[in-house]
Amino acid sequence: AQKITQTQPGMFVQEKEAVTLDCTYDTSDQSYGLFWYKQPSSGEMIFLIYQGSYDEQNATEGRYSLNFQKARKSANLVISASQLGDSAMYFCAMVDSGGGADGLTFGKGTHLIIQP
Amino acid sequence: NAGVTQTPKFRVLKTGQSMTLLCAQDMNHEYMYWYRQDPGMGLRLIHYSVGEGTTAKGEVPDGYNVSRLKKQNFLLGLESAAPSQTSVYFCASSYSSGGAYYEQYFGPGTRLTVT
Numbered sequence: 001a002q003k004i005t006q007t008q009p010g011m012f013v014q015e016k017e018a019v020t021l022d023c024t025y026d027t028s029d030q031s032y033g034l035f036w037y038k039q040p041s042s043g044e045m046i047f048l049i050y051q052g053s054y055d056e057q058n059a060t061e062g063r064y065s066l067n068f069q070k071a072r073k074s075a076n077l078v079i080s081a082s083q084l085g086d087s088a089m090y091f092c093a094m095v096d097s098g099g100g101a102d103g104l105t106f107g108k109g110t111h112l113i114i115q116p
Numbered sequence: 117n118a119g120v121t122q123t124p125k126f127r128v129l130k131t132g133q134s135m136t137l138l139c140a141q142d143m144n145h146e147y148m149y150w151y152r153q154d155p156g157m158g159l160r161l162i163h164y165s166v167g168e169g170t171t172a173k174g175e176v177p178d179g180y181n182v183s184r185l186k187k188q189n190f191l192l193g194l195e196s197a198a199p200s201q202t203s204v205y206f207c208a209s210s211y212s213s214g215g216a217y218y219e220q221y222f223g224p225g226t227r228l229t230v231t
Contacts, residue, residue: 002184033217045206045222052217076131084162091158095217103149103174105218106158 003027004092004107008040012113013082021077021110029053032096034075036066039089048090051075058104067097087114117142119222120223122207129197137192137226139207143229146212148183148190149174149220161205165190166212197230204228 005024012020027115036048050067057082059066067076079086089111095103120189121142121221139148146167151159151174161174162183171182179201190209194201204227208220 004148037221037222043204043225045208047219047221050217050219093158101147101164101212103161103164104159105175108156108158115135 003096003105004094006092006107006110008110009108010111010113012115015114015116016081019079019086019093019112020084021075021079021090021112023075023107025073025075025092027073027093027094027096029096032094033104034066034068035093035095036064036075036077037091037093037106039091039109052097080116084114084116087112100110105107118229119143120209120221121224122205122223124226125224126227128231129194130231131198133197134193134195135228136194137193137205137207137228138187139209139223141190141207141209141221142188142211143221144187144223145209146187147209147210147220148182148184148208149208150192151192151206151208152176153225154203154207162192162205197228199230202228202230215226 001089003057032053034051049064050060061081089109091109092107123138149164150162153159165171168187183191206222207223209217210220
């Protein structure tokens with residue numbers, strides 16, 4: 001069964017607008033971690049933000065925030081005031097067992113293009 | 117700190133050839149991972165290691181072997197390469213958890229083509 005679902009293969013957004021990238025997950029574990037990574041066209045994987053299943057507050061890192069809705073099993077990434085440099089692939093990922101030792105399960109990604 | 121490094125960056129193999137991809141990290145991380153990324157897909161876990169001398173299978177382990185003889189190095193081997201193994205390979209490492217989850221630090225990737 002697919003554990004991470006990203007339903008937006010591609011998105012076009014005007015510069016300076018806010019962006020929401022959708023992510024839903026599936027797990028029966030009570031303890032899990034959710035991550036977002038950015039992959040620019042150069043190919044490297046850049047960590048953006050983390051949310052733990054027991055965290056009561058939504059995670060924030062600069063212009064990035066994670067809209068965590070536990071009951072709906074969603075972990076959407078919000079980018080405020082988008083910039084041209086935000087154009088990239090964005091991956092939602094989860095770890096739900098082994099304290100992280102088992103590795104991340106990734107979604108298929110969303111290709112975000114910021115237009116001037 | 118170099119972080120996570122991978123060698124080589126690019127490689128072209130003929131079907132049936134073998135090769136080893138080397139991953140090295142200088143952050144004293146316990147956990148190390150190998151992923152592959154195919155077009156239109158997220159990363160998929162091949163093998164992982166929770167410490168020196170230990171390895172385990174991930175989601176797509178067939179056709180690959182790994183070894184972790186030193187804490188800082190994690191090797192991925194292809195004994196008999198197949199065109200289906202054409203992919204970009206990423207190595208990653210992270211702290212051990214003690215019940216918490218930590219982000220993984222990724223290497224720059226190795227682009228492998230098998231003809």
